[in-house]
Amino acid sequence: MTAILDINELKAGLNGVEILKGISLCIQPGEVHAIMGPNGSGKSTLSKVVAGHPDYTVASGEILFHGEILTDIPPDARARKGIFLGFQYPVEIPGVNNSEFLRMAYNARRKEKGLEELDPFDFQELLADKMKLLDMDARFKDRGVNEGFSGGEKKRNEILQMAVLEPSLAILDETDSGLDVDALKIVSKGINALRKPDNAVLLITHYQRLLDYVQPDYVHVLAHGKILKSGKKDLAREVETRGYDWVTG
Amino acid sequence: MIATTQFMRRELTPEIPEGLLSAFEAIPENPTASALRFAAWQAFANRGIPQTSDEEYSFTSISEIKNLLSRIPGNHSGNGFAVTNADRLEQFPLTSSSTPEAMVSAWKKIASEEKDVASALAMALTPQSIALRLKAGKKLETPFPIVCKAKGSRTDAAMYLQLDAGSTAKISLASEVVREDYLNASASFYLGEKAELDLAQIDPIAGSQTLKLHFVLERGAKLRLLTASTGGRFQRLAIEVDLMGSDAEVDLRGAAVVGGVNRCHRHVVVRHHVPDCISRQLFKAVVLGSGRSSVDGTVIVDRGAQRTDAKQLLRHLMLSKEGKADSKPRLFIHADDVKCGHGATVGKMDPEQLFYLRSRGLDPEAAISLLTHAFLAEALDASALTDFREAARLRLLAALEETP
Numbered sequence: 001m002t003a004i005l006d007i008n009e010l011k012a013g014l015n016g017v018e019i020l021k022g023i024s025l026c027i028q029p030g031e032v033h034a035i036m037g038p039n040g041s042g043k044s045t046l047s048k049v050v051a052g053h054p055d056y057t058v059a060s061g062e063i064l065f066h067g068e069i070l071t072d073i074p075p076d077a078r079a080r081k082g083i084f085l086g087f088q089y090p091v092e093i094p095g096v097n098n099s100e101f102l103r104m105a106y107n108a109r110r111k112e113k114g115l116e117e118l119d120p121f122d123f124q125e126l127l128a129d130k131m132k133l134l135d136m137d138a139r140f141k142d143r144g145v146n147e148g149f150s151g152g153e154k155k156r157n158e159i160l161q162m163a164v165l166e167p168s169l170a171i172l173d174e175t176d177s178g179l180d181v182d183a184l185k186i187v188s189k190g191i192n193a194l195r196k197p198d199n200a201v202l203l204i205t206h207y208q209r210l211l212d213y214v215q216p217d218y219v220h221v222l223a224h225g226k227i228l229k230s231g232k233k234d235l236a237r238e239v240e241t242r243g244y245d246w247v248t249g
Numbered sequence: 250m251i252a253t254t255q256f257m258r259r260e261l262t263p264e265i266p267e268g269l270l271s272a273f274e275a276i277p278e279n280p281t282a283s284a285l286r287f288a289a290w291q292a293f294a295n296r297g298i299p300q301t302s303d304e305e306y307s308f309t310s311i312s313e314i315k316n317l318l319s320r321i322p323g324n325h326s327g328n329g330f331a332v333t334n335a336d337r338l339e340q341f342p343l344t345s346s347s348t349p350e351a352m353v354s355a356w357k358k359i360a361s362e363e364k365d366v367a368s369a370l371a372m373a374l375t376p377q378s379i380a381l382r383l384k385a386g387k388k389l390e391t392p393f394p395i396v397c398k399a400k401g402s403r404t405d406a407a408m409y410l411q412l413d414a415g416s417t418a419k420i421s422l423a424s425e426v427v428r429e430d431y432l433n434a435s436a437s438f439y440l441g442e443k444a445e446l447d448l449a450q451i452d453p454i455a456g457s458q459t460l461k462l463h464f465v466l467e468r469g470a471k472l473r474l475l476t477a478s479t480g481g482r483f484q485r486l487a488i489e490v491d492l493m494g495s496d497a498e499v500d501l502r503g504a505a506v507v508g509g510v511n512r513c514h515r516h517v518v519v520r521h522h523v524p525d526c527i528s529r530q531l532f533k534a535v536v537l538g539s540g541r542s543s544v545d546g547t548v549i550v551d552r553g554a555q556r557t558d559a560k561q562l563l564r565h566l567m568l569s570k571e572g573k574a575d576s577k578p579r580l581f582i583h584a585d586d587v588k589c590g591h592g593a594t595v596g597k598m599d600p601e602q603l604f605y606l607r608s609r610g611l612d613p614e615a616a617i618s619l620l621t622h623a624f625l626a627e628a629l630d631a632s633a634l635t636d637f638r639e640a641a642r643l644r645l646l647a648a649l650e651e652t653p
Contacts, residue, residue: 051608052608053604054600054604055600074607074613075604075607075608076607076608076609076610076611076612076613076616079607079608079609079610080610084608084609085608087605087608090605091599091601091602091605093602093605093606093620093623094623094627095622095623095624095625095626095627096606096619096620096622096623101606101609101619102609104611104615104619105609105610105611108609108610108611108612108615109610112610144623145605161609165609165610
């Protein structure tokens with residue numbers, strides 16, 4: 001079976017500074033992986049490199065998505081192939097209507113799959129269903145993308161986008177930060193609803209609490225640009241109890 | 250009158266071409282119209298053709314404005330402003346003795362105090378200026394179209410619109426100029442107490458234009474202006490607002506896409522003469538190709554204009570290296586209890602916004618287009634003239650696509 005994501009000895013950085021110092025990670029269909037790690041360990045860098053952020057450069061190693069090497073593929077093409085990045089700090093884009101933007105993104109993905117574009121009326125129905133799942137007020141769809149949203153609303157909007165786009169691989173970068181318990185439950189419900197045998201989720205988090213709601217199959221501890229320890233879900237609880245020093249030494 | 254023009258002839262400076270005075274003299278005299286035209290000519294002659302030292306033209310090519318203003322009008326005559334369907338407004342050709350005296354004297358006062366030389370010349374050289382009036386309490390709900398047309402290599406145009414107390418109007422103002430031609434227009438608006446005006450103006454698609462819009466607002470009057478432009482050989486819009494009565498409000502918004510080798514210049518002065526008025530200025534322009542855009546905006550708060558609330562934001566989005574943009578926001582505050590803010594930005598597209606859209610599958614062209622629409626939307630969306638606004642939006646978006 002071809003892995004959804006297969007990272008081999010990846011070294012990458014920003015502005016000439018190496019941040020990822022040889023990462024290997026393999027995610028099979030149906031799996032949820034969690035990456036934990038202290039601040040500055042390279043968690044967000046990993047998510048941006050996989051998503052294809054143009055500021056980051058890959059020095060060596062490779063990233064395969066469904067067996068295809070991603071290195072020279074631009075971020076929009078990666079997204080259309082089914083990679084989704086849930087941002088730690090989603091940007092506000094005033095003037096770009098949330099639902100119109102989502103419809104464009106949704107149709108770009110459909111076009112990639114060789115499907116016909118969905119007309120605005122059908123899309124509104126689909127969006128309404130997804131918003132219900134995330135307990136989102138209908139007025140959010142008519143606002144500018146993330147414009148004036150609270151921290152929690154922005155994160156919920158990220159999960160809404162994920163729910164609409166139905167990616168093959170969802171990388172969620174600290175989606176739990178800034179969420180209160182109720183919002184965390186709703187967001188987790190959205191993530192769990194997406195879990196299917198043919199897709200995968202990579203959760204990036206500081207804390208165990210998200211993993212109480214979204215059960216990972218594997219947990220990795222990232223520090224100093226390397227995965228220092230991997231294990232099953234119990235590893236997260238152990239890290240929570242013993243701290244990162246236990247792993248990083 | 251002849252004695253007056255002879256006096257003027259003696260006063261001619263080398264910068265004022267004799268042909269202009271001849272064109273001025275060639276217009277048949279009329280007791281009502283001539284008073285205005287003479288006042289305007291005097292205002293023009295006091296300042297003369299703009300020189301390099303004139304600060305208000307600091308971002309424009311002086312040689313270009315000199316050439317345009319010195320162009321001699323042909324004898325096509327007539328006013329560039331055409332008002333059709335005028336039954337919804339009272340219309341007075343200024344040559345008619347039926348024009349209310351108060352309107353004539355108010356317009357004459359504006360002419361005699363005009364500091365914008367192009368506008369002064371427009372009032373001096375337009376043979377058949379038009380005065381319009383909307384009577385007290387009347388409402389012009391359906392947008393009233395006014396077209397200003399160049400009829401030859403140079404056309405001057407002048408109009409005055411008085412909105413009496415409590416009246417409200419939606420007006421669109423569009424210019425038509427072909428490639429080599431030049432339109433020099435001046436439009437003055439008087440908003441009586443609690444009068445409201447929604448005005449949407451769009452520059453011609455080509456050619457050269459200097460347009461002055463002057464507004465006087467009395468107590469409680471409200472003005473909302475949308476101005477849209479894709480630039481031309483040389484296009485300059487001057488806006489002057491005098492807030493003369495308390496609780497008056499003005500909202501000025503400009504949206505422009507300036508590509509190719511087009512030029513688009515905006516010069517704005519808002520003056521708070523009295524307390525408790527609100528003014529907003531939001532001008533946005535996208536520059537592509539070798540386009541050139543400038544926005545020079547000033548807010549003046551007079552001594553005694555306490556509790557003024559004035560904000561000004563001038564923003565340029567640069568989509569090319571060859572383009573040029575200048576923003577100059579200025580505040581002159583002579584009162585001590587005011588709330589004033591201003592800002593100006595000239596920058597590229599936000600790379601994080603661009604990445605965000607691309608990370609959702611939008612290709613670079615679609616992402617840039619969406620962000621550019623969004624940049625302009627804030628300026629465009631406030632206008633109540635929805636049809637005109639959408640037409641302006643389409644024009645701007647077409648200009649975005651035309652420039653590689």
